[in-house]
Amino acid sequence: MARPVTVAAEQSTPAVPEVRHRGAFLALMCSVQFILLVGGTVVVVSLPAIRADLDLAPAQLQWVLTAFSLTFGCLLLLGGRSADVFGRRRLFLAGLFVFTLGSLLCAVASDAGLLIAARAFAGIGAAMASPAAMSLLTTVFVTPRERSSALGAWAAIGAFGATLGNVIGGVLTDMGGWRWIFLVNVPVCLVAFVVAFSVVPAIRPEHRQRLDARGGLLITLGVAALIVGLAELQVHGPAPRTWASLAAAAVLVGLFVVAQARGADPLLPLGIFRHRTSFGFLFVLLTAGVGIGAYFTASLFMQETLGWSALRAGFAFVPWAATVAITARVVSRTTHRVGPRLVVPLGLVLCATGAALLALGLDSSTGYAGGLLAPFLLLGLGSGAINVTCTVTALSGIPGHRHGVGAGALNSTQALGSTLSIAVVAVLTTLATQRALDGGGSLVGSTLAGQRFAMLVVAGVALTGAVLAAIVLPRRLPRPAAADEDVLLARPPAAPLP
Template identity: 90%
Template sequence: MARPVTVPAEHPAPAAPAVRHRGLFLALMCSVQFILLVGGTVVVVSLPAIRADLGLAPAQLQWVLTAFSLTFGCLLLLGGRSADVFGRRRLFLAGLFVFTVGSLLCAVASDAGLLIAARAFAGIGAAMASPAAMSLLTTVFVEPRERSSALGMWAAIGAFGATLGNVIGGVLTDMGGWRWIFLVNVPVCLLAFAVAFFVVPAIRPEHRQRLDAVGGLLVTLGVAALILGLTELQVYGAEPRTWGTLAAAAVLVGLFVVSQARGADPLLPLGIFRHRTSFAFLFVLLTAGVGIGAYYTSSLFMQETLGWSALRAGFAFVPWAATVAVTARLVSRNTHRVGPRLLVPAGLVLCAAGAGLLALGLDSSTGYAGGLLVPFLLLGLGSGAINVTCTVTALSGVPGRRHGVGAGALNSTQALGGTLSIAVVAVLTTIATERALAGGGSLTVSTLAGQRFALLVVAGVALAGAVLAAIVLPRRLAGPAQDDEDVLLARPPAAPLP
């Protein structure tokens, strides 16, 4: 009788590629993420200066802001998959180069069309570089605690950059003009590009894969239609054109899911969501929505009700950003010891408390220290804890050769959560404001009532998310996931073989 061959049920974690300067490598990946996220928000404060210089119409001004987030958000998943197929180092360098060229074109744009096109082009580069950088991190830092620490630094620096974009934009615009918010990226990105040649390892894909052009087209068009629909919801309200765009997005995303379920080598293998850790993607979406919703509402309150300049309002968010950065760093060291079932609900409760206190403190006489600082600190504590925990948890269920597409899915979820929350919060604020006006309230009082209502809804969603997280998230994180095709379970034959 032939002896059955036994194959281990789980492979050991793959060896990390050799990187000579691991500290420099981590600093480079985090710095590039900082630059990319600043690139998305840095333009907000500079919009009045851009409008005055180029003579932009309101609709054109909106597209200067939206063009980057549109291409960035809808191409993240395709960028992540491309990193798995063509090589993470190669796509990281290509994305950084495209982003640099896009920034230079923005700086020299002479009219609205060129500026909007250049912003979209820079977003394409960011969609290539960002998921490639995250997947490089998870490939180089293999040991669970080391990976958690690296992802904690990544999340902390990224959150800090996204929040500081307004401050950086205001300072550069005041010092040298709006073109400097784009021009400063060029030497910084060129330096990062040069350093990357020496510290980023060339990692060949372990398996031959194809790109799945049909899936890429469907998801790109679907996410683009969704972002467009949400943008139209903010600008035009619940008009037929808005619902038509959102319906088209639903159809395209549905077709994408069907194609992924039936495809031989899909763009987004649905199997990566079969692990319990995949619930973390949901809480990435939820946390982005809660944080951006509170950020958006409080920014409007400071500028429209309190009369603060955009630059002053940007500086007001620095404690929030600093708290996110510090909390993310501390939590990253304890994610595997404490576990997501405790950390994520605790973070969402803190976010709910921050949003609730912010709602109660909104008043025309509100001071920063008395009404805004404590809620900002609570929101920073909660967001910092959740961002790291959910990033580590979500990617722990993604096989190593799929880390590029996993990173793309994670970033897409975060971007979608922010876009969705702004649209929903804007609609809720408008509805509640109109009801208050109909009841005889003044414009200022009615606007504050609308903002309070939106923030209370945000707090309620965070509390509901905390309850859900305590139920569905795993108590502890397991080791790296394996592909079904890479794992053979030892099973003795049912009958003797001759």
């Protein structure tokens, strides 16, 4: 049995670390998050060029795309907890270095195996740096207004990073070749690495904490099996290999939950989920699923039905990303006053309306301005408002010395929602398409019918979530405690569950 790794505190953490250049610190954290998110999506448009240069088989090409997201999604929770135990600045710098090295190895890879391994290695670095950066933000910005504003900037930059990856990848591939999509990360990350030494505070663990190695292994393998199972579901449908992966994921996650309930110093304390603020995790997952489901469907529609290039489709999503960014910044300034019970249901209603309008606009004669722009803007308004509100809500119920694992849990939840949504939407579209074909419909018409059906289901899920959010979320956010107390021992920061 693996023993937990123990790290002693070197010094106590002050309530608010002293940061002389808070603006530069915020810009650095958001810029690194932007680079990490671009690193996950930048390869999509460049896949044809990579396949031609390295002579890749279809299965190898798929792994070039998924290797990064697999290691990134699997290790987020462990990376976040490691930041709490070993020090957030230390993990941030280590993760940034690993990501930079992985990007360099991708740029010089000479065959499929090296490229896939380098992509996976870069994903490990991103899983270390991303939750460490978010927990650093919440440690430096502690008042409700400051924290909401900082997380609003984080969400805004994240929206652009996730969306502009395709655009950046297409431009760099056209200008200098596919290797530049990885090589450009190296000087940028090196500059960020140097700047971090002067603006990122050296925050030491305040408590003597242990890294639950057994829990980390269980959740890493469980999430890996879940991601593989969902990918299999998307490609092969409900085949035996799909059910085997999903069953293994259920067993491993179940064992993880049991281990966390019995452990003295668990990787993810289950006590953080006994307050209303923990519903923020649920609505992060739901919003990621709604947004990515619509993004996935619209992307296929623009490229397969309208015949657009991947680069043109990427540019079409820019107004969506801009709306998310602007909305997140605006809402972040009022979240601490308005409260999640009002913002989240309204945001989900906007998302439901956007998904329904998108379903109605899926037609071979649809134009961008007349059929797609309005749904994209509504989805951007809704998801931008929800993401920052739910992030602040979820973290408000977690003690400061566990914000690393809290950030990892949030990022894992978002990644899981995205992966689950793509798999479910793909299956729903396939089933509805086949039903239309069996009824005598044409291939194009049946495919559009399947996509419409999937989008209407997404709209229904969003509306159901809006009703649930109005019931379970707290009216107001709790103010961060003056002392960093453990939620397992403290009074509930918000009204407890009935």
